[in-house]
Amino acid sequence: MTQSKGLVYIRRFVIVLAVLAIYIWAFAGLPTLELKETSIEVISAILAGIFSPDWGYVYDPGGEDLLRGLLDTVAIAILGTFIAGILCIPFAFMAANNIMKNKAVVGINKFILSFIRVFPDIVLALLFIKAVGPGEFAGVLALGIGAIGMLGKLISESIENVDLSAKEALIATGANPIKTFIFAIVPQVLPNYFSFVMYRLEVNMRAATVLGVIGAGGIGTPLIFALSVRDWERVGIILLGIIVMVTIVDIISSKVRARFT
Amino acid sequence: ACGDGGSKETDGEASGSDSEEGDEMEELTVQFVPSQNADTLEAKAKPLEKLLGDELGIPVKVSVSTDYNTIVEAMKSDKVDVGFLPPTAYVLAEEQDAAEVIIQAQRYGVNDEDGSPTDELVDSYKSMFIVREDSDIQSVEDLKGKKIGYQNVTSSAGFVWPAATLMDAGIHPLEDMEPVTLKGHDQAIISLLNGDIDVAVTFQDARNVVAGDYEDVFEETRVIEFTEPIPNDTITVRPEISDDMKEKITKAFIEIGKDEEGQEIIRDIYSHEGYVESQDSNFDIVREYEEKVSKEVN
């Protein structure tokens, strides 16, 4: 007993020391902070552009305008999130160590989720482009599969944090793990689940880089183009569009969560 | 290398035409990757769809991508028929039997003195070494040991050509320099103005991109050297496409470049002024440079 306590202290000490060392190493490598001369002129030019958005871009009868771009983005994001939202559930369930008692299963699932997360979006996109060609469909698949890693991880960790007393009650009635999960864990995790899924929806809407690479349309490509030729008025209006879109999602998200809290 | 199967079945039709060599193409898929040497760009696809569709008589699907690797892969899997590729990308794609050049884009040349456009159409551009006006660097020879802002190593204007120029002057582009990789030629120029780097390599003349944000950019910087010409963007097709079809596509693009309405569109969207036929040998120079530089760098 006392010996193991000593061990615990030693381990804690080692961990603290390790963290400390990492921080010292990280900060030691930093150069000093200095401001640049050009900053005022360049930044005021950027801000001036952003604050006088290119209203003409909002609607264009030709079809490639902000509204259409946002609509495409929303469609891709919804579908991508939907796929991920469904597919992540079994992984999240099996990666939660308070639900799955089998350490190997938990480990394997956590590994799969980590693997999906480190798989770069662009390589994932490439895989799907080869399968279905560039376009929205590939975008949806890349977002849908890519998001499983994040959703699975966050949800499994929030499952690991729930209050287990209700779970006991279900176990006592003779429920198997799945039933226990549905009746005791799901109601508690649901608000978090929706919060994560809605967050992912938002991330997907902003996933300009991947969608731009894929040629999936949406608002990402024009944004990247505008940024790379420093067309700040255009950037301004697109940003405005995204902010409005994200705010709407945020409002819906809190409404949805309010239902479940 | 890979199977053929000419057409795209976006509408879910059965893929019956597997063995044919694309002569019965029902739809043409075109993808565009912006070249780095443009100072205006639009991410639009629809207008070109219409122009090309009218010329070819089959539906055309155009999309815009920001990364050439995906186009090449898509062409390898028969998902894209026509790609707009920058020169380096074309060479790499050709190595893998993924693409065959048919056309090169034309742009107006750039005045070496002040960066303004000339009225001569050319199918190549140059890259330049640029330093601050008050810098004591006068020529490429002075660059040794200086801090240089490159673009990604796959960039023709932002790395390969300038590196070759340095090598010609007896300077190793990485070991004899203090290299930084930057993203975007505009960032290179801003970093130069900031004093973060001593010399930037950009396409000619990237200062136009920054001029809107920083008025005095032309006064405060100085070009010390230009590189050899770099071939302009290509339009390439999948090799499996029938010669007949290739012919048609070539003609269609050249027509568009000549047509007044077409010209306006390709200028606005891709900053192209027109198209000329091209052949693979035009890109031997690219291969040569690639080889020369990559031997030293990798």
Added chain:
Amino acid sequence: MIEFKNVSKVYPNGTRGLTNIDLTIEEGEFVVIVGLSGAGKSTFLRSVNRLHEITEGEINVNNKSITKAKGKALYEIRRDIGMIFQNFNLVKRSSVMRNVLSGRVGYHSTLRMIFGLFPKHDKELALDALERVGLKDKAYVRADQLSGGQQQRVSIARALAQEAKVILADEPVASLDPLTTKQVMDDLAKINEELKITMIVNLHSVDLAKKYATRIIGLKEGKVVFDGSVSEATDKAFEQIYGKVDEENVRKRAAK
């Protein structure tokens, strides 16, 4: 029939929950467990349906070893054991009805439960149970909007709806007023008598224990210090269970 065979339980942090328990509870008994706070009463109950793993010994429920049971066999033993928890263990975010219905999940296929499709019969059972504890009109209220006693009654209703053969009740009337207390205890007694359902109940009230029990088990520091019929449970016996009424001493012992 519930058999404890030399059962001991030590918590991971080293606290001794139970020590060498060896006893048999017959079908239809009404056993009341008494003891100081921290004596191990809850631990005893939780061992019966294996909510806690015991560290030594074996427990048999109706001649089946629950200690060794696995998977479906374990679920079925548990389904026949209803439990009323000391701190209710309700899903606070779910409605009262859903909490009570959750006592029924052991009877249906997993698939059915995934979609939450309870047969009508179950809903009637649940409503009946709620009526028994006087909460029918709160059926669709969220559990966290109930008063303490109401939450306790939901927990009772859940155990009733389960139609178990054994009911474990951990201080089922702690938060109830005298009338509801009487009513709940009467109900438990009635179920015990009429349906021959075995009752194991932790109680703090000596009066209630004497009134309802057929057998009283006294625990102290995890050991059985008394086990006998109500008539044997004299004041002297209780003194033994709770320790002498020696103020100084009580504090020390209660802390164990």
Added chain:
Amino acid sequence: MIEFKNVSKVYPNGTRGLTNIDLTIEEGEFVVIVGLSGAGKSTFLRSVNRLHEITEGEINVNNKSITKAKGKALYEIRRDIGMIFQNFNLVKRSSVMRNVLSGRVGYHSTLRMIFGLFPKHDKELALDALERVGLKDKAYVRADQLSGGQQQRVSIARALAQEAKVILADEPVASLDPLTTKQVMDDLAKINEELKITMIVNLHSVDLAKKYATRIIGLKEGKVVFDGSVSEATDKAFEQIYGKVDEENVRKRAAK
């Protein structure tokens, strides 16, 4: 002195918690509140320190309106009112000691509390309080590793450590064995007598109410149906509070 001036409380879902309560509790009284489960006892207590906003009327604590108080003034009124919760409200993840110490935060600067620097005096106070409830040797155990009764006692210790002038106790002995019950109630009585601390205690046990109270308030469906000294609290009076012992009826009323 605590004054209720025509206080009513309706919950957002429409349930009536309290209706037109009008009474005054003097300093040093030992008031016991009785009533059926769901009668509004907890609601009554929570109104005193404004854990719930009342929907009508006003409550004064020592001549200061807590209903209107804001910011620092409100914190100070509350600091002087200790509360023992029906469901303990402990931070399950923190140690017992930290839970008890959290009763002291009202006395120290915010900055100090950010770093968790409690003076030695506070730690002694906390240990004293834990000793009083017989839990000194569990001081550094996590709260979720305690038995039900032990958790309740931590909640009591927290209120004791607070050194309040009024203590509100919501069924403080519900999960305790008779001996600990006696000991806790004796303690509350002692504090009440010696330090003239006002006690307002919800109890379900009529015996305990009669034994310790100086005044009994009976609630029924949110209204005061009895208010008088212990001697006035006859069996008849209790009948009025709990309703006639009419089995059928009890169920219905209990549900209200």
Added chain:
Amino acid sequence: MRKVEVQQQPQNLSIPPSKTKPILTMILIMLLVLGSGWQINFSFTELIDGLPNMWELIVQLVPPNWAYFSEVTSPMLETIRMAVVGTTFGGLLAFPLSMLAAKNIFFSSWITGPARFILNLIRTLPELLLAALFVAIFGIGPIPGIFALMLFSLGIIAKLFYESVESIDPGPMEAMTAVGANKIKWIIFGVVPQVMSSFMSFFLYAFEINIRAAAVLGLVGAGGIGLYYEKTLGFFEYGKTSSIIVYTLIVVLIIDYFSTKIREKLT
């Protein structure tokens, strides 16, 4: 008085709540999903038909080019270093901001509203824009990289965190109200112990994202592993690409391991 009487009506809590609302919501979601599917030409057959093509690329990804490991070690370390600093500052800012944004901590929408708006704004800023701004302000190098990562982490942590704060057990907070704690003490004793574990989980998650998605570092000329993806993909050197993936995976697994350990300590 009048108000009270009006509110007395919804006492019919004994009939099941109407099911139309949830059903309508379900239908709406399904319609949205189907509509989106139609808009983008979703097709399973196309996906199945294309799988062999996908395989072709996967084959090229294995085996990883082990020799490349040593080459990416120093950018990887550089990335970790900047991620440590950036995430730490982001997390430090995220904590108070999330508290301000959580509706069960600050009940007034005069506080939560602006806090949420700021968070939304931060999350919306595209990396490229951040790069343009930071390069102008600080020049190129690790400093703008750290600022970018800081804003990044701030957005991620704060958003996830305030929503999880909103679903904690109100009991301990109530107890702190009762002892007369002011807001800060109330948070430290009633809220923090309950949320520390999920905060750590989001913090480490943000750290992990910063390491693997450090493309933003490339944007400000600060190196980082992102550039190497671009480089290897650009040359179609998939073996090298997959060695970067494996490398990142190892780092992420190590972080994951510590993340689990630390959260266990806090639960």
